[in-house]
Amino acid sequence: MLTVEGLRAWGANVDEGLGRCLKNETFYLTLVKKAIQDPAFEKLNETCGSGNLDGAFEAAHALKGVMGNLALTPILDPVIKITELLRARTVTDYGPLLTEITSARDQVLALAE
């Protein structure tokens, strides 16, 4: 079950995220569950894989806003990095960053089970 303590232990800046949710834990956790289901994760993987850097930037940018607001730091940090690379349309191997994002997301999914 997803808990504030679990997220804190995972590395989320829970106080910051909760602050934006009026310190309402239930509301915060509901939004986190919704956020980790965001189709932008899949879109980011697909577009990076197909070399569609415009599409990838859009997906990364959207994730950056959501993860930032919920302060899900282990996902937010690699998302910020990949967003900046994609903003410059840098041709590089996005694999490691995508893996990092996916792995962090999977950890929250596991916490939510």
Place this chain on the structure above:
Amino acid sequence: MTDRKRMHSIPDMEAEGRKRLVLIVEDDFVNREILKANMQQEYEILCAETGREAREKIHGYSDTLSLILLDLNLPDLNGLDLLRELKKDMDLSKIPVIVLTADTESEVESLTSGASDFIPKPYPRQEIIMARARRCIELSENRDLIRWTERDQLTGLFNRDYFARYAEQYDHYHRRDPADALVLDISHFRMMNERFGKAYCDDVLRRIGAELFAFVKENGGIACRWGADTFQIYCPHREDYSALAARVAAAASGSAEGRVHIRIGVNPNVDKTGDMERRFDRAKSAADTIRNSLTESVAYYNDDLRQKELDAGQLLDDFRGALAEKQFLVYFQPKYNIQGPKPVLCGAEALVRWKHPEKGMVSPGTFIPLFEHNGLIRELDNYVWREAAQQIRRWKDQLGRSVPVSVNVSRIDMLDPDLTETLCGLIRDNGLDFKDLHLEITESAYTEDSDQIKNIVAGLRNQGFKIEMDDFGSGYSSLNMIITLPIDLLKLDMGFIRSAFSENGDTGMLKIMMDIAGYLSVPMIAEGVETKEQMLTLKDLGCDIIQGYYFSRPVPAEEFEKFIIQEGNEKC
């Protein structure tokens, strides 16, 4: 949405304890919900997930929306494009927009595109979000309050008082840039009002206002509704305004009711040392040159007009001196009764001429409209009446007889509360009979303000004056109205004579006019008669009295004496 609606909505909300309405445009559920949660205690929240939905809601709630929070990355539309679209719309542009963005670059672009502020992502503390929202709404409402006083309520453009101030401010910041002053109005607006009604005309004015707002938004400058159907624009100089005239006319004619003719007077590249009022007076002068044209819609102030204005100014300056020095000469043009076997002198019309010491003889066509415009015509008319009355007295004394002399009484004279007393005084002081002085009152004076004028004229007629309706047929009187008017003679508008005797002329209309006079049992006078053929035709049609060059041009009193003496001799 109008300012009026928005202004009413704010105090209404406060009085009723209602919350202000805020629209959150954000496609992401999480971001949207966080903002909503942060704001909903203080505001009523409306949400849109796409650009299209946002556009619909903005239009639907435009009267009551206090703030829009706009995400820039929407699935169907770029938020910046939506922002620019709103800011181009005169009504919607008044709703403040706060942009939600995670990019520093977008912050600058948003502000330059018209956003009032931005909120970064991740969102700052609730207090900061709320402070920014409150500040934007407060500034906007304060601006609305100011707008309420400085804007014309119908069109949303500046009103005349504030326009002058903003025009001066515009100059202050564009000292070296050439600027044009424009006056725009609608041809025959009064007639349009009567034909289509106020609601339609208000709609036309609103559409013109919106088009002018768009014009100054695109090209710089400011615009105002000066009053009724008159607009003013002060903007960066351009060579040609025909495109503006075309787009305003097209917008104004929007509905199927009928084509709206507008005219624009341009004072190009204004002299910035002159005062603001004068710059627009000149534009107005230019517009007046195409007053009756259906083909021209733009006229430019130029050196010719400037010279005419200077000349007019000089005539106005010289007026009082001219009166004192008796430079105004009263001429007399004879009127002949033609119904008998021989024309018989039956009267004269007193006509004024100006013998200017520098300009020579100035045409009445030049100075009379000028004096009518400035109200000086009253003094001039009084002078002519006095001179005419004194001359009748002299003829009576010297020749033992005289003829009735008609004098012009303008519409402005009718507003003089002492009019009857002045005219009666002339009769009394010169020992004349009322039948010696006829009063010519133009038909249009009756139609413009019929009841008031009718009462005044009836009063004069009751005193004993004979009333001639001048320019009959030019003022669009209804037959029904003419029957009720206090008239002793009808004087046919010269236009009928000109057109009846032109190359393809037809005397059919003349016949109708004669029939009307016959029906009313009043004599008809035709002026502007120049040839024997015209005189005979008019006689055949039943015209009673003729005035015109066929008999004589207007002549000085000494010359007119000969007509009286000759008439007397023939009678003997």
